[in-house]
Amino acid sequence: MTQPQKMGPSEALVETLVAHEVTHVFGIVGSAFMDALDLFPAAGIQFVPVAHEQGAIHMADGYARASGRHGVCIAQNGPGVTNFVTGVAAAYWAHSPVVFITPEAGSMTTGLGGFQETEQLPIFSKITRYQGHVNNPKRMAEIAGRCFDRAMLEMGPTQLNIPRDWASFPVILAGGGVIMAGARREAIELAELLGAAVCSSYLHNDSFPASHALAAGPLGYQGSKAAMKLISQADVVLALGTRLGPFGTLPQHGLDYWPKAARVVQIDSDPRMLGLVKPISVGVHGDARAAAQALIARLKARALAGAATRAQRLARIAAEKSAWESELAAWTHERDPYSLEVAAGSKRMHPREMLRSLERALPPDAMVSTDIGNICSVANSYLRFERPRSMFAAMSFGNCGYAFPVICGAKVAAPERPAFAYVGDGAWGISFNELLTCAREKIGVTVILFNNDQWGAEKKNHVDFYSRRYQGVNLENPSWAAVAHAFGCEGVTVERPTDIAPALEAATAAQADGRTTVLEMMVTQELGDPFRRDALSKPVRHLKKYQQFM
Structure with a gap:
């Protein structure tokens, strides 16, 4: 037969x-x-x-x-x-x-x-x-x-x-417009209807609930490999409420992941953003929530061809997420020669080890602001949220000293929510004076201060592109915990991963009394990938007196 x-x-x-x-x-x-x-x-x-x-x-x-x-x-x-x-x-x-x-x-x-x-x-x-x-x-x-x-x-x-084609592997990219339009519920419904993986756009980790089975994590610098691998396989990308910013779609982790052959449907409230950065098949000028509702209504009215491959798609999403979680769990320290060298013999915490401990200890309803810098950016791998309006970052402008005052403002707006600022010691030198405001006005927040005695993002550029000829990147810090006390706030030095959870719990409790705490995390000088690999390369010198600076 x-x-x-x-x-x-x-x-x-x-x-x-x-x-x-x-x-x-x-x-x-x-x-x-x-x-x-x-x-x-x-x-x-x-x-x-x-x-x-x-x-x-x-x-x-x-x-x-x-x-x-x-x-x-x-x-x-x-x-x-x-x-x-x-x-x-x-x-x-x-x-x-x-x-x-x-x-x-x-x-x-x-x-x-x-x-x-x-x-x-x-x-x-x-x-x-x-x-x-x-x-x-x-x-x-x-x-x-x-x-x-x-x-x-x-x-x-x-x-x-x-139909001219059937989407066998649709992927949704949920951006800041989802948060601003209050469209998370619609994003979830759309994802479940399509059986589509959902990636969060760069530094919008709160655009889709992290615990959802279809959540793949964030794109961009130090983002989720699962998200990058899944979107690379997409034949259709629904970019919902995102301008598809250039920095947030750059290659990362050695992956040039943006799908070259996929049809891209971009929905954004700013018509000037449609097709500005990435080629698109269709541009829709509209509110993310209204557009998602219209799409849901249309999709519910028809049988979906993608249903034929739904089971395989869900299995692939689960497999990629599991693989990334396993890799992240084993990634307790940086592995490049420079990081291995500076961490050898150090009694300080590995930054990744610390960030993982913070992730586990953060309250589920936490608001987190992140400054610009190497460790703050590596945190993109570990920051996960269940509700919108939970993550605040300087976005593409990348200004240092952003995180602390922003989280103070967020706490005033939402006093019932625990509030945390991730700040490097370089950026902290720009903004720590607002401890006075916190003490005077009884604004209770927690500063997670990464003390590694360096401007990390810039130092990584010196390591990778300028043969370790350091200029202005090494810092001599005071005891920032002592400085916090001098300003009328709480200050705690944290030197071991096992001390992170109890310190964070005490600092969170202090917020209820309007007290700000600086948790000074003593970490090694390990550094993640260069932040601006897209903009830097080994220098070329033409004058003889500069030939040694290659």
């Missing part, structure tokens, strides 16, 4: 034509059906190119009348299909068994004003005997076969309407 063979949708269409003894198909070549057209010669089908689609439908009509068999024609979606109308009407009144094939615009752009898009079924509803719409690639042979059967059974034209 012959075993069933797996076929792609184009193969299923062509094999259906063969099964109905089709030897000629009339039309004008178009990208919408090129994949099937490529198989015609091997299937023994001759494509007859015409000058106008109306001629193709009339020729199929004449072929059917003269042969008593099916006449078949095909057209490019949109304008090619509308050129069929008069010929289909003629075939209808002549009781001619014509099967006309109408590929649609891209499935992810339907209803969004995509290129060469029109509603192709209503146009022919009164002049056909049957209209078949292939809503799932697995149904191609079934619905195509029905079109052929009904054309002969009822003696009249039938329409085989085929």
Whole structure:
């Protein structure tokens, strides 16, 4: 007994034509059906190119009348299909068994004003005997076969309407617009409807709940490898409320992950951002919540082709997340030669070890602001949130001294929520004077101060690009815990990972009394990847006196 063979949708269409003894198909070549057209010669089908689609439908009509068999024609979606109308009407009144094939615009752009898009079924509803719409690639042979059967059974034209493509691996990129529009609920519903992985845009780790099975984590510097690997496999990216900023989509962890061949649907409230940074297939100017609601309504009204690959997609999402979690758990310290050298023999904490301990100890309702800098940026791997308006970063402007005053303002706005600022010792020198404000006004926050005696991000550039010729990157710090006490706040020096959780618990409790605590984390001088690998390279010197500075 012959075993069933797996076929792609184009193969299923062509094999259906063969099964109905089709030897000629009339039309004008178009990208919408090129994949099937490529198989015609091997299937023994001759494509007859015409000058106008109306001629193709009339020729199929004449072929059917003269042969008593099916006449078949095909057209490019949109304008090619509308050129069929008069010929289909003629075939209808002549009781001619014509099967006309109408590929649609891209499935992810339907209803969004995509290129060469029109509603192709209503146009022919009164002049056909049957209209078949292939809503799932697995149904191609079934619905195509029905079109052929009904054309002969009822003696009249039938329409085989085929979406141009099916998204087999959609991925959602949730940005800051999701938070600002209050669209997290819609983002969750959309993700669950599509069975799509959700990546958070750079420094918007709070745009989607981290514990959700479809949450893949953040993109961008020191982001989630799971998110990067998943979006690299996408055939459709729905960028919801994000400008697709250039820094947030740069290669990271050795991965050039932005999908080159994916269709990108970008939704943003600022029309100037649409297609500005990344090429897009469709741009939608609108509020993230309203746009998501409209998409959900449209998707619920139709069978989703992506359902066919949902199980495989969910398994892949789970596998990538598990692999990243295992890697992150084992990544307790940096492994580059410089970091291994400076950490050797040190009694201070490894930054990654400390960040992991902080992640586990943070209250679930925490608000966290992050400054610019090496360790603060490495924290992107570890900061996870369940609710929006929980993470505040300087974003692309990257100004030092941002995190502390911002978290003070956030605490005033939401006094019931625990508030934490991640700050490096360089940036702390710019903003620590606001301890006076906290003490005077009884604003209770917790500063997580990373003391490694250096401007880390800039020092990493000296290490990787300037042969360790350090200029202005080493810091001589006072006891910042003692300084905090002098300002009327609490100050605690933390030297071991096991001390982090109790110190954080005590500092969080102090917030309720309006007391600010500085937790001075004593960490090694290990450094993560260079922050600006995109902008720096080994120097070139032309003057002889500078030749040694290479």
